[in-house]
Amino acid sequence: MKEQEIRNREALNEYLELVRQDSETLLRDKSSFVSIACPGCASTSHAFQFEKFGFHYVQCRDCETLFVNPRPPYQELKRIYENSRSTKYWVEEFFLPVAEIRREKIFKPRAEFIGAEFPGLSQGRIGDVGAGFGLFLQELKKIWMGADLVAIEPSADMASICRSKGVSVIERMLEEMDPSPQFDLLTAFELFEHIYAPQEFLKKIFSLLKPGGYFLLTTLNGLGFDIQLLWERSKSVFPPNHLNFFNPRAISGLLERAGFETLNVTTPGELDWDIVEGIYQNEGTDPGRFFKTVSDHGTDQAKRELQTWIKNHRFSSHMRAIARK
Numbered sequence: 599m600k601e602q603e604i605r606n607r608e609a610l611n612e613y614l615e616l617v618r619q620d621s622e623t624l625l626r627d628k629s630s631f632v633s634i635a636c637p638g639c640a641s642t643s644h645a646f647q648f649e650k651f652g653f654h655y656v657q658c659r660d661c662e663t664l665f666v667n668p669r670p671p672y673q674e675l676k677r678i679y680e681n682s683r684s685t686k687y688w689v690e691e692f693f694l695p696v697a698e699i700r701r702e703k704i705f706k707p708r709a710e711f712i713g714a715e716f717p718g719l720s721q722g723r724i725g726d727v728g729a730g731f732g733l734f735l736q737e738l739k740k741i742w743m744g745a746d747l748v749a750i751e752p753s754a755d756m757a758s759i760c761r762s763k764g765v766s767v768i769e770r771m772l773e774e775m776d777p778s779p780q781f782d783l784l785t786a787f788e789l790f791e792h793i794y795a796p797q798e799f800l801k802k803i804f805s806l807l808k809p810g811g812y813f814l815l816t817t818l819n820g821l822g823f824d825i826q827l828l829w830e831r832s833k834s835v836f837p838p839n840h841l842n843f844f845n846p847r848a849i850s851g852l853l854e855r856a857g858f859e860t861l862n863v864t865t866p867g868e869l870d871w872d873i874v875e876g877i878y879q880n881e882g883t884d885p886g887r888f889f890k891t892v893s894d895h896g897t898d899q900a901k902r903e904l905q906t907w908i909k910n911h912r913f914s915s916h917m918r919a920i921a922r923k
């Protein structure tokens with residue numbers, strides 16, 4: 599898979615400009631901003647790293663989570679997600695034009711992975727938190743025809759698209775659901791970087807799972823290759839949307855503090871090399887001398903093998919964790 603197939607460079611840059619404008623709006627009144635302890639381990643010891651779009655990113659001295667601090671309160675973030683030009687642009691110009699390619703390259707493999715990883719749940723009740731357009735659940739339905747699949751999706755537009763595809767929907771924020779143990783598996787793809795209060799969020803997930811139920815999440819790894827190389831220049835690092843960058847150790851600790859048993863944390867990412875090479879070759883961003891040398895002189899095989907190494911040794915920026923209640 600190549601970055602450009604699933605993410606149009608011009609559309610991404612336009613989206614990030616709109617996000618920067620959202621940030622400006624939020625920064626006009628910082629009186630409601632909240633200073634927090636580390637969202638990974640609750641430590642209060644952290645070091646300033648950089649400013650981006652006017653927000654400060656700090657890194658925890660204990661678990662190395664990179665996070666926005668102070669941050670806008672939950673209600674303000676919710677307003678951005680529900681009603682902003684950036685969200686509208688993301689849906690209409692960024693996601694929808696590549697939705698079918700993403701179905702093939704991302705959502706179908708994701709459903710196949712779940713089918714293989716949890717064979718005993720094919721008749722179970724499965725919830726996808728932040729289900730978006732329901733593409734993952736649609737693909738899972740093809741594999742698990744007998745499963746009871748539920749999208750948990752607060753956006754009215756996306757919820758209605760899910761329903762039109764025959765996916766049942768709980769149309770609210772997970773944070774606002776009543777706790778009742780009803781799910782065999784909950785999934786949250788690319789969501790944890792956005793969450794205002796990850797520990798409370800996980801406790802709610804825990805309360806919604808049956809005993810022995812599973813939780814699977816994917817999120818960005820702040821100790822992953824492309825984020826480490828580019829740091830504040832990384833296009834994955836943008837406030838107010840991307841607030842938390844955990845890492846394998848931090849996410850395990852976070853899950854365990856919420857009562858889960860962590861079964862495994864992996865970094866199955868395939869795009870780290872490609873993301874850095876794309877920004878170097880197309881936008882002139884300097885990724886460092888060694889990267890440039892490999893990019894300019896390395897064979898395709900050398901680059902592929904490096905990506906395999908990054909993935910296998912848990913240094914990709916795309917991280918996946920599986921936990922059990």
Ligand SMILES: [Zn+2]
Nearest residue numbers: 636639658661
């Ligand atoms: Zn920490």
